Amino acid sequence: MKLSGLSIPGTHDSGARYDSPYYSGTAKCQDLTIGEQLKQGTRFLDIRCRRINNRFTIHHGPVYQKINFTDVLDYCYDFLNKNPSETIIMSLKEEHTPSNSNMSFEAIFDSYINKNPTMWYLGKDIPILEIARGQIVLVRRFHAARTPKGIDANPSLWENNSSFFIFNGSQILRVQDEYEVSDTHQKWSDIIGLFSEALNDRNRHVMYINFTSGYSGLIPNIPSVANEINQELTSYFRHSPRGRYGSILMDFAEESKNRLIIDTNFINHKS
Template sequence: MKAAHKCLLFHFVLLSVIFLCHGQYFNDKGKLVLPESYKIPWMAKVQDFLTLSLVTIPGTHDSMALYGGPEAECQAFSLMDQLRAGIRFLDLKVFGLGGTLYVIKGVAYQHSTLKEVLDTVQAFLSEYKTEAVLIEVRADSFEKILVNELVEGLIGSDQHYWVTSGMPTMGQVRGKIVFLQKNTFTLGIPLIEPDGTGSQKVTNIQDKDNRIVKQLSQAAEACGGDNAVLTYTSGTGFGSFWGMFLTPKRVAEKVNPWLNQYLRQFFPNQHRPCLGIIAMDFPGFDLIQDVINLNTW
């Protein structure tokens, strides 16, 4: 009996450790609890003279995708909690209707307009003036002209936005929203994705891990240039037979702990690689912090 109790206790402790470690890097609970010692404005440590392309930045893929069921949902933290946790890149798919840009995921409306997102980010930046938030606006090609016109109308002549294509220094963009241009959006810094793979369909997690390694290696080579460099660690098996059960959450559940271990291999190094923007699904607080800690000051 005692041996059986010991065995059960061992498995309970083991499962508890696995759960706790798992929760540090993957989060689907939607509740952010910050350590008392945590400092929200981490960009304050980035020297003013450094170009933005030399900073490794944690981001979220489909940043507002909190609704629509398992195939649509990609995040658990609210927008403000993402920013407070250290996220500095937002990925937004929008749809224009009646002069308003709505944030969507697939066909699912994400209970927010682009204006509401920008207002929330501006409120955050007004409190933490050392920070900058990068935003990629994605639209269908047939809405390219409409979306660009509506965004220009939203921001007007507000100087708290970076809309030119030149790569700025950190000092130039503190307190600002920095737009990134790609395909259907033409405001801001040019954005490139290593290997051009984006968030591909996933049918095998190991293959996804290997693609991420390849992308991050290419990102390291491209850092410091005239373009922002983006790697998506997200993925979904939706639409494929072999990956039909791999929702964004299930992919992130497996990829995020692996990604954390991959990134931590660089921590003993005095000079850690610049990896550009890393956009994730369901990132836990500790994973976000480990991306930030790739920067050395």
Template sequence: MGACCCRISYKDVGYGPVDTSRWMSTISDDRQTSDLSLPGTHESMSLYGGCWAQCQSWSLATQYNAGVRFVDIRCRHFNNSLPIHHGVIYQHANFDDVLKTTISFLDAHPTEIIFMRIREEYLPKNNTTTFAEAVQTCVNKYPPDRLWCGDGIPRVGEARGMLVVLRNYYGSATFGLPYGDLDIEDRWVIPSLLPRDITTKWNSVRSHLEKAQQGSRSTLYLTYSSGASALACPCAVSRQLNSLLAKFFHGQARWGLVAMDFVKINVIFEIIKSNFQADS
């Protein structure tokens, strides 16, 4: 799970090779971040727990270097700390680790922007603080200019080198944006791997991507291609959905944030490429 040194060529739109670890460097500062297409991951830290719980195969650092710019972070509130969980399963990391990896990446790649959903996961236990206070305590270890603290969705130039938190929890904060303000598609229950159930999921994903393509440029859209159930494990679902996504993305478009299980570099390439084409 080491660093990924991927490169992608945009010769068809007049660009030379682009390092995916800094692919946002040539996006105009004046673009609204809501006007971009950003590759993302669902349950970004879920690397353990077997086929019914694991959702990713790349470490967080590898995801960032491969071009992922939206991550989905789930924290349990336990003993006033924030271990990373997928349901009951501890993912051998804590929120402090997530922030350290993220800020370190942004230090080394100041042209980039990371969007991060933060959600409370599983049962809280043995706490004397609220979940929001525990998150704020972790965030306070970093300079405030490393996190987006402004009003509304930032322009690219305003947020370079920053973490933009999407707060999916109750309580006050000095940073970030409310997750509920996004236009979200997350129909994650897929009853089985039968073609009719995969098709139903794909239709909801495709419809929301088309909505993002055509909708208000000031709205931040988020589409989850992930799904699971007792008869459909995440890895099996993702194989089919990622294949459909790779064929779907094309040309100049705004797709919003696209969160995937077991993210693949070919899909990341296609999402990134739409931004370059839009700027060409």
């Protein structure tokens, strides 16, 4: 089974556990640490790195999240070493403006990966689970001079605040990332629209990535969207049949919703 053929719980802005000191509700997206997320079923991480002193720090916009990329990798490597049959998909992108760095984002990334290359799957194709076990599968949202380097979703391919396709030969990404939310009913419609596509699409070469996250208001308010959408998700997956729903990237994810999503890979839900 390809990873694109599964229902996979994920987190949006996985390292964002701290709010702006000036505006509440504008930066924090998760309650759980990366380690806790993995233990509670999250398998798709959305990691945002800022270049500082030729190293990666974890940011949400300008807000430093009090962890660095080394911490993220320590959580991931520890989890995979203890659970070698598992895999982690990691979307990685650059966040905010670089500071005191003369190395490219790719070069800094390589400096981390070269320390533990066997822990990474950097192929351009979406792997089957058997190949990916024990490794981090990279979804690359940054430019790379040397390829292949992960499943290509670089910034020139990723559309802003939109639903879109990325075509990489036989590999296809189908993404819903409409994060500016003026109406949560419309956002929910966008989410379940992609669920329906994934459920009815027999092409297992298509990786569905469905962001349930977003913000509302002129001053971004993340919890106002998450509170409503997370209730809808719980209700939806309590009664959903077995099938492929894709990778579902949530704000404030927790074990009960993760379990409902995971179960759609194995059992038929009954209302």
